[in-house]
Amino acid sequence: MDVNTYTFSPDDEKLTYLPGQFFMLTIFGVGEAPFAFSSKAGKTFQSTIRKAGLVTEALHKLEVGSKVGIRGPFGKPFPLEELEKANSIVIVAGGIGLPPLRSLIQHIFVNDFPNQIILYGARTPGDLIYVKKFETWKKDPKTEMLVTVDKGDDKWKGNVGVVTTLFDKFKMPENAKVVTVGPAIMMKFVVKKCLELGVQPEDIIVSLENRMTCGYGKCGNCAYGKFLVCKDGPVFTYEQIKDVEGIF
Ligand SMILES: Cc1cc2nc3c(=O)[nH]c(=O)nc-3n(C[C@H](O)[C@H](O)[C@H](O)COP(=O)(O)OP(=O)(O)OC[C@H]3O[C@@H](n4cnc5c(N)ncnc54)[C@H](O)[C@@H]3O)c2cc1C
Ligand code: FES
Structure with a gap:
């Protein structure tokens, strides 16, 4: 399947965001791309990601527990x-x-x-x-x-x-x-x-x-x-x- 739902566990405090906002995901040594939050905010959060190109192909190959970079939240949420x-x-x-x-x-x-x-x-x-x-x-x-x-x-x-x-x-x-x-x-x-x-x-x-x-x-x-x-x-x-x- 080309689509997976990933659970991310930020190192520091809980990431707070609202539905509709997005984050930038870095796969070290490969690149960075934007993705939507697909769960409610908590100590962990989820994002459902389709294999589309460089970053997402590298993500799909990572082992559970791998380190990635997260920046955000960014953008305007749903009203x-x-x-x-x-x-x-x-x-x-x-x-x-x-x-x-x-x-x-x-x-x-x-x-x-x-x-x-x-x-x-x-x-x-x-x-x-x-x-x-x-x-x-x-x-x-x-x-x-x-x-x-x-x-x-x-x-x-x-x-x-x-x-x-x-x-x-x-x-x-x-x-x-x-x-x-x-x-x-x-x-x-x-x-x-x-x-x-x-x-x-x-x-x-x-x-x-x-x-x-x-x-x-x-x-x-x-x-x-x-x-x-x-x-x-x-x-x-x-x-x-x-x-x-x-x-x-
Ligand atoms: C706000 C936001 C939220 C998003 N949320 C999600 C999400 O929740 N889940 C999800 O799966 N995706 C989401 N996306 C889409 C995701 O960011 C893109 O598919 C991203 O390009 C994937 O990165 P990649 O490096 O894997 O693919 P890329 O290597 O960027 O390739 C993706 C596609 O773009 C083409 N491409 C590459 N470079 C260019 C260029 N310069 N100009 C035009 N086309 C090019 C490639 O041929 C390929 O078809 C979101 C995008 C935005 C802006
Ligand atoms: S991604 Fe840089 S201005 Fe929007």
Whole structure:
């Protein structure tokens, strides 16, 4: 499997962060890259990481107990206070976009938040992550969850189709806030669908990715138009970024 969930145990005090923020991971002698926190903050934390290139391939080869470097937390979290006041929260995740949303989902479970509808799509049943958690999540009285895959297999009995096909299977609640994380092309179509359903641009929340070096607004490498993804984001409302060229 190309995706693993790693548990990190910082040497010094507990790392405090909020859902949506990220950290920079160094594999010594190889390089550094940004990753989302996928668990709630504690003495240890988790991140779910896909093998993509130099840093992640080196990470996948490390033994349990290896030393790595961690810098952070960085970036703006999901707007928790506004989400708490919403009528409903619709979470739309694609592929490896689910990890940052998992820490939001956990936050919603243990705090006084409104109902959440989780829509999750992956390429194939084998690409779905956190499958063992789904039953627990679905048992939560505040939570409804719908899952889809682009291409099923012999055992798959669920929905087949891209994640936006799940929008036909529930009614978008009035005054909902939508939070979406996934491949840029997926977020583009999720935003389009939400706008068609009458969700306001300021109520659509996305998390963007770009290549990063410093992680805290110094180098300018992560710029999209006037925004630095590491400092002004990675979490933005669609209202903020809708005029930035080439954003999706
Ligand atoms: C805020 C944030 C949070 C993230 N969270 C996660 C997460 O939770 N889990 C996760 O798996 N990933 C996450 N990512 C993505 C992850 O940081 C990237 O996949 C990162 O590039 C992996 O580093 P690498 O060295 O393994 O791959 P790289 O060696 O950087 O290669 C990754 C891909 O980028 C291509 N590439 C390499 N250099 C360039 C270049 N200069 N320009 C364009 N393309 C290039 C490579 O060909 C390859 O396809 C996150 C990214 C951001 C910005
Ligand atoms: S990564 Fe350096 S400014 Fe964003």
